[in-house]
Amino acid sequence: GEDVEQSLFLSVREGDSSVINCTYTDSSSTYLYWYKQEPGAGLQLLTYIFSNMDMKQDQRLTVLLNKKDKHLSLRIADTQTGDSAIYFCAATGTASKLTFGTGTRLQVTL
Amino acid sequence: DSGVTQTPKHLITATGQRVTLRCSPRSGDLSVYWYQQSLDQGLQFLIQYYNGEERAKGNILERFSAQQFPDLHSELNLSSLELGDSALYFCASSATVRGPYNEQFFGPGTRLTVL
Numbered sequence A: 001g002e003d004v005e006q007s008l009f010l011s012v013r014e015g016d017s018s019v020i021n022c023t024y025t026d027s028s029s030t031y032l033y034w035y036k037q038e039p040g041a042g043l044q045l046l047t048y049i050f051s052n053m054d055m056k057q058d059q060r061l062t063v064l065l066n067k068k069d070k071h072l073s074l075r076i077a078d079t080q081t082g083d084s085a086i087y088f089c090a091a092t093g094t095a096s097k098l099t100f101g102t103g104t105r106l107q108v109t110l
Numbered sequence B: 001d002s003g004v005t006q007t008p009k010h011l012i013t014a015t016g017q018r019v020t021l022r023c024s025p026r027s028g029d030l031s032v033y034w035y036q037q038s039l040d041q042g043l044q045f046l047i048q049y050y051n052g053e054e055r056a057k058g059n060i061l062e063r064f065s066a067q068q069f070p071d072l073h074s075e076l077n078l079s080s081l082e083l084g085d086s087a088l089y090f091c092a093s094s095a096t097v098r099g100p101y102n103e104q105f106f107g108p109g110t111r112l113t114v115l
Helices: none
Strands: A002-004 A009-013 A016-023 A031-037 A043-050 A054-059 A061-066 A071-076 A087-090 A099-101 A104-109 B003-005 B012-013 B019-024 B029-040 B042-050 B053-057 B064-068 B074-078 B087-094 B108-115
Touching: A002 A087, A002 B074, A009 A016, A016 A031, A016 A087, A031 A061, A043 A054, A043 A061, A071 A104, A099 B042, B003 B087, B012 B019, B019 B087, B019 B108, B029 B074, B042 B064, B042 B074, B064 B087, B074 B087
Parallel strands: A009 A104, B012 B108
Antiparallel strands: A002 A016, A016 A071, A031 A043, A031 A087, A054 A061, A061 A071, A087 A099, A087 A104, B003 B019, B019 B074, B029 B042, B029 B087, B042 B053, B064 B074, B087 B108
């Protein structure tokens, strides 16, 4: 089955860019997602990318997909303290089963 | 607000007991998913229901069971509770069950503490 891996922790300074990385194993994954979990809350979909795209930009968020290496990244420009959260990468294959990564805790310091 | 509701918000109970967690999906969503989030295991998929029928099973223990009712709300039953069952339990719902796009909407979670 699908396996999705992420680094556990990232610390950045306010105003800098954050880059959160993710790798997945199933080359048939058709959609890849980034979810955000704020403290004490459930997960919320931030953005997604279809597997035939290399890049998707949405305001401060840029998603890059390297299908050959099965590598997905989320770049947050001008990171703010409100961006402090856990970010989950997730993938679906043809069966629509959603597999989540372990989550990356982003800490934004002043 | 995702439109998914979960009750109760917090639950404290003792080892060996049984509890029921409740979830109401977003209006119109037929699929319900249950997840367990703990510090050491991360986010684990437990089980999925679609329109009342079990559709997929993940890392769900035999002591746990779930069901989805005709009005589409779902309950997760946890029995013979152990200390290690302490976790956040999330419910999510989605409109689709077929096709690769699967946006799930998460509830706020139920925090279970087993003492």
